[in-house]
Amino acid sequence: xxxxxxxxxxxxxxLTSSSxxxxxxxxxxxPFLRTLLGDGGFKxxxxxxxxxxxxxxxxxxxxxxxxxxxxxxxxxxxxxxxxDWNIDESIYGALPYLFGSLVSAFIALVLALPIGxxxxxxTSERVLxxxxxxxxxxxxxxxxxxxxxxxxxxxxxxxxxxxxxxxEFLYARFGWLPIFNTQPFxxxxxxAGIILAIxxxxxxxxxSREAFLAISxxxxxxxxxxGATQWETxxxxxxxxxxxxxLGGATLGLGRALGETMAVTMVIGNVxxxxxxxxxxxxxxxSILANQFSEALDPLHIGALMYLAxxxxxxxxxxxxLAIFMIRFLSRNA
Amino acid sequence: MLxxxxxxxxxxxxxxxxxxxxxxxxxxVFHIENVSCFYGRHKALEGVYMDIYEGxxxxxxxxxxxxxxxxxxxxxxxxxxxxNVRVDGKVQLLGKNIFARDINLNLLRRQVGMIFQHPNPFAxxxxxxxxxxxxxxxxxxxxxxxxxxxxxxxxxxLWDEVKDSxxxxxxxLSGGQQQRLCIARALAVKPKVLLMDEPxxxxxxxxxxxxxxxxxxxxxxxxxxxxxxxMQQAARVSEYTAFFSTDERRIGQLVEFDLTQKIFTExxxxxxxxxxAGRFG
Amino acid sequence: xxxxxxxxxxxxxxxxxxxxxxxxxxxxxxxxxxxxxxWSIVSKGLPHLSLDTLTQLPAPAGLTxxxxxxxxAIIGTVAMVAIAAMISLPLGILTxxxxxxxxxxxxxxxxxRFMVTILSAAPSIVIGVFAYAVIVxxxxxxxxxxxxxxxxxxxxxxVALATEESLKSVPNSQRMASAALGAGYAxxxxxxxxxxxxxGIITSGLLAIARASGETAPLIFTxxxxxxxxxxxxxxxxxLSVLIYNYASSPFSEQNDLAWAAALMLLIIVxxxxxLSRWVASKR
Ligand SMILES: Nc1ncnc2c1ncn2[C@@H]1O[C@H](COP(=O)(O)OP(=O)(O)O)[C@@H](O)[C@H]1O
Ligand SMILES: [Mg+2]
Numbered sequence: 001x002x003x004x005x006x007x008x009x010x011x012x013x014x015l016t017s018s019s020x021x022x023x024x025x026x027x028x029x030x031p032f033l034r035t036l037l038g039d040g041g042f043k044x045x046x047x048x049x050x051x052x053x054x055x056x057x058x059x060x061x062x063x064x065x066x067x068x069x070x071x072x073x074x075x076x077x078x079x080x081x082x083x084d085w086n087i088d089e090s091i092y093g094a095l096p097y098l099f100g101s102l103v104s105a106f107i108a109l110v111l112a113l114p115i116g117x118x119x120x121x122x123t124s125e126r127v128l129x130x131x132x133x134x135x136x137x138x139x140x141x142x143x144x145x146x147x148x149x150x151x152x153x154x155x156x157x158x159x160x161x162x163x164x165x166x167x168e169f170l171y172a173r174f175g176w177l178p179i180f181n182t183q184p185f186x187x188x189x190x191x192a193g194i195i196l197a198i199x200x201x202x203x204x205x206x207x208s209r210e211a212f213l214a215i216s217x218x219x220x221x222x223x224x225x226x227g228a229t230q231w232e233t234x235x236x237x238x239x240x241x242x243x244x245x246x247l248g249g250a251t252l253g254l255g256r257a258l259g260e261t262m263a264v265t266m267v268i269g270n271v272x273x274x275x276x277x278x279x280x281x282x283x284x285x286x287s288i289l290a291n292q293f294s295e296a297l298d299p300l301h302i303g304a305l306m307y308l309a310x311x312x313x314x315x316x317x318x319x320x321x322l323a324i325f326m327i328r329f330l331s332r333n334a
Numbered sequence: 335m336l337x338x339x340x341x342x343x344x345x346x347x348x349x350x351x352x353x354x355x356x357x358x359x360x361x362x363v364f365h366i367e368n369v370s371c372f373y374g375r376h377k378a379l380e381g382v383y384m385d386i387y388e389g390x391x392x393x394x395x396x397x398x399x400x401x402x403x404x405x406x407x408x409x410x411x412x413x414x415x416x417x418n419v420r421v422d423g424k425v426q427l428l429g430k431n432i433f434a435r436d437i438n439l440n441l442l443r444r445q446v447g448m449i450f451q452h453p454n455p456f457a458x459x460x461x462x463x464x465x466x467x468x469x470x471x472x473x474x475x476x477x478x479x480x481x482x483x484x485x486x487x488x489x490x491x492l493w494d495e496v497k498d499s500x501x502x503x504x505x506x507l508s509g510g511q512q513q514r515l516c517i518a519r520a521l522a523v524k525p526k527v528l529l530m531d532e533p534x535x536x537x538x539x540x541x542x543x544x545x546x547x548x549x550x551x552x553x554x555x556x557x558x559x560x561x562x563x564x565m566q567q568a569a570r571v572s573e574y575t576a577f578f579s580t581d582e583r584r585i586g587q588l589v590e591f592d593l594t595q596k597i598f599t600e601x602x603x604x605x606x607x608x609x610x611a612g613r614f615g
Numbered sequence: 616x617x618x619x620x621x622x623x624x625x626x627x628x629x630x631x632x633x634x635x636x637x638x639x640x641x642x643x644x645x646x647x648x649x650x651x652x653x654w655s656i657v658s659k660g661l662p663h664l665s666l667d668t669l670t671q672l673p674a675p676a677g678l679t680x681x682x683x684x685x686x687x688a689i690i691g692t693v694a695m696v697a698i699a700a701m702i703s704l705p706l707g708i709l710t711x712x713x714x715x716x717x718x719x720x721x722x723x724x725x726x727x728r729f730m731v732t733i734l735s736a737a738p739s740i741v742i743g744v745f746a747y748a749v750i751v752x753x754x755x756x757x758x759x760x761x762x763x764x765x766x767x768x769x770x771x772x773x774v775a776l777a778t779e780e781s782l783k784s785v786p787n788s789q790r791m792a793s794a795a796l797g798a799g800y801a802x803x804x805x806x807x808x809x810x811x812x813x814x815g816i817i818t819s820g821l822l823a824i825a826r827a828s829g830e831t832a833p834l835i836f837t838x839x840x841x842x843x844x845x846x847x848x849x850x851x852x853x854x855l856s857v858l859i860y861n862y863a864s865s866p867f868s869e870q871n872d873l874a875w876a877a878a879l880m881l882l883i884i885v886x887x888x889x890x891l892s893r894w895v896a897s898k899r
Contacts, residue, residue, distance in 0.1 A: 038801065039440075039801050041801075042800055042801035042804070043800060046709045046710070046716070047713055047717070049710045049712075050709070050710045050714060050723075050724070050727045052706060052710075053706060053727060053771060053772075054727035054730040055730070056731075056768060056771065057737070058730075059745070059749075060734075060737070060745045063748040064744055064745060066748070067748045115644060118637070118638045119641065119642045119645055122638045122639060127638060127639075128639070136642050139649055140645060140649075142649060143645075143648070143649050145825065145886065145889050146829075147828075147830070147831070147856060148830075148832075149831040149856045149863075149878075149881075150829070150878045150881065150882060151652065152863065153863045153874055153875070154651070154656070156863055156864075157655070157659075157863070157871070158651065158655045198648045229627050229628075230631060231631045231634040232627070232630070232631075234634075255736055259737070259738025259739070259740065259741065260738070261831070262831045262832055262856075262860060266860070286740045289740050289743075290740065290832060290835055293744070293835070293836035294836040294839055302752075305744070306744060306748065309741050312741055313738070316737060316738055316741075317737075320736040320737075324732060324736075410795060412791060412794055415791060415794055416787065416791070439799075440797045440798065440799050442797075444796070447795060450788060450795075452788065454786075454789060456807055457789075457810070458810070466796060466798070466806070467797060470796060470798045470802055471797065520795070520796065
């Protein structure tokens with residue numbers, strides 16, 4: 001080697017924890033906690049927190065399954081397509097509730113999707129001046145902040161009476177359609193679906209809006225340059241480009257709607273049964289949980305309710321994972 | 335970290351001979367032997383041998399992307415914080431292998447301070463900025479801390495400008511003042527070496543001049559390694575200069591290391607002569 | 616080449632105009648429920664909001680000339696949200712620190728992030744069922760603790776995900792500057808990164824608190840309800856949201872009225888917390 005190498009003073013502990021060489025020596029001790037915790041301790045602490053947080057969904061599944069076990073063992077998978085729910089006879093089947101959940105969520109999606117996308121367009125594209133766009137976006141977001149029980153309260157006392165004439169009209173004029181062939185009494189699947197639509201609107205609007213905002217200006221300008229009008233550009237260029245975000249938002253909204261409890265419970269009528277008329281009352285998985293859990297005593301009854309909760313969790317898990325996948329991965333590749 | 339075997343190829347032996355500085359007046363603070371550096375699978379730096387001498391300013395020059403910052407960030411092992419970086423070879427600080435398992439990184443970085451290209455004061459008062467490093471290691475009485483802060487600010491030639499506004503935010507200062515605040519902050523923990531990565535590239539000429547004067551003064555107290563893209567600056571402030579460049583594989587290499595005067599007047603390597611003369615290619 | 620200054624074809628113009636009108640119309644339709652809800656809550660709640668409602672216990676059903684209020688429900692909501700915050704804020708913030716400062720893109724961190732995201736989208740009633748399984752069944756009692764626990768599980772992912780975002784927004788140069796002075800991870804994170812991200816962290820905490828204050832589904836069969844004052848965290852507790860739910864379906868109109876007043880109170884709490892969080896977020 002061509003260099004003069006300093007004598008290797010391996011004993012010099014300048015850089016190791018036992019260092020005493022210090023121009024500011026004899027200063028006070030460091031705070032106790034910092035010495036105690038140190039870097040390793042701090043890192044481990046955050047790691048443990050992350051581990052716990054990440055494990056919560058497993059605990060949810062494990063503990064609910066444990067308590068659902070009497071029902072799982074007794075009814076098995078046919079629970080999902082059995083129609084009877086009779087506490088006195090200890091017979092439990094999930095189908096009416098599954099049906100109610102799916103139908104009300106589907107109504108909500110059909111109503112909320114076009115409106116949500118319209119809001120996303122109106123608040124992201126240059127169709128309106130910003131001083132109109134920003135308040136609209138803010139107000140729609142505000143809907144999400146209203147507690148669901150308050151929407152339910154409004155639904156019971158204000159919305160249901162107000163919408164009932166419309167339900168009567170549907171029955172009178174379109175009663176020949178199977179979906180409108182029962183006499184309406186206020187609470188119904190349709191009312192629940194509309195209330196749910198209001199509640200999932202902010203989700204769909206916000207996520208679609210992000211999808212629109214993420215589209216590069218080049219794409220739009222390209223279309224303008226070819227002579228397309230603004231709305232032609234939106235419909236034929238930006239919307240197709242934002243489609244994965246829109247679908248992701250819709251799927252996330254569907255997950256919301258499936259799991260939403262209070263407002264639905266308050267306006268759906270809580271009648272178990274499978275009726276294809278949207279004007280008839282119904283019941284959903286969350287609504288029967290809300291209605292029966294606090295009074296359930298029999299382990300099999302509790303088990304059946306837990307089983308329902310487990311089914312609901314797994315369904316929403318699937319739907320939400322799909323939504324996350326669409327929003328994260330499809331839009332990244334677009 | 336395993337030091338790589340000393341079996342250098344003949345070509346690097348040749349290079350070594352040309353890189354021997356003429357009169358190492360003091361023992362090296364850093365002894366760097368056959369250091370290579372990888373970002374993931376990409377090799378950014380290869381086979382660097384260099385000694386950094388106590389109380390001297392060593393300038394590192396070279397075209398951008400040749401691994402100057404990478405090299406500097408090896409010396410206080412801060413590159414590891416940013417990215418997945420691997421270093422092969424041997425780096426000794428005062429005879430101690432900085433990659434040894436019992437190295438306390440915090441103490442290493444306290445010995446080897448760093449100034450970054452863009453001034454990065456913390457979002458706290460000027461006083462707290464300077465006190466931050468001291469408080470990391472010690473609990474001083476208020477008067478002692480005041481004194482330490484003042485002395486650091488004086489060493490960074492900032493005291494007169496800020497002595498009446500010590501409790502204002504460090505972010506309210508001008509760019510040049512912010513950079514001197516960062517220097518004060520680094521000096522406050524009394525490092526043995528100060529690494530500076532293009533400390534003036536974001537500053538105006540007057541602020542640059544101030545920092546250069548500062549560097550001249552600081553030589554009495556500590557060893558400085560400064561990366562600069564400005565060759566006049568290297569010539570003005572440094573005693574030693576290292577010229578880095580990339581080879582045809584786009585891997586950074588140390589081409590030549592010598593007394594600054596020699597690099598700028600009679601460099602051995604043609605590429606060094608081209609570079610200092612402003613001829614590229 | 617089309618002439619840039621040629622007027623649009625009338626059909627194109629009509630299409631553009633009608634789509635614009637439709638989009639605006641649909642947006643306005645979306646805002647009708649919002650306005651209607653606010654109007655109903657204020658007009659039906661305000662007349663029944665008085666000092667009594669804020670300081671008295673709920674009157675027994677059917678009695679009309681005794682003081683009637685929901686002070687116990689306010690206390691219950693505040694107590695359970697406080698329990699929830701004490702669990703979820705530390706756990707959520709530490710999780711966020713792990714994800715943003717240590718785990719980053721590692722497989723474990725991505726897994727945690729995914730699980731936490733899943734949890735954030737889990738139906739709140741399922742969280743209630745979970746709390747029932749964890750606390751109510753083993754202790755054979757509805758309790759404020761169970762309610763607080765349920766709310767904490769609800770808040771945890773909100774806090775963790777939003778805090779991670781604000782930690783990630785802190786420029787890396789700040790971490791480097793701190794590390795270059797010899798500060799370790801703990802000091803760098805606590806004194807530099809957290810300090811810098813504090814407005815964002817407070818915002819996420821407040822948003823989670825606002826959300827938890829309004830939740831009902833996780834409480835109806837964990838904390839249940841109580842007509843009396845909160846005496847023990849191990850017994851059932853009233854809450855504003857469950858009071859609204861119970862009294863909305865009551866046949867007694869005084870109880871319906873009290874539900875509206877409680878809804879106004881709850882809405883005020885939730886909106887103030889919400890707006891406060893936006894205000895903190897805008898203060899940088
Ligand atoms: N964090 C990093 N990750 C991956 N590659 C990097 C990173 N930093 C630098 N590099 C690469 O290493 C090489 C040297 O970079 P750098 O040390 O920053 O050069 P200089 O400071 O001389 O301009 C470049 O090719 C650069 O692309
Ligand atoms: Mg550089």
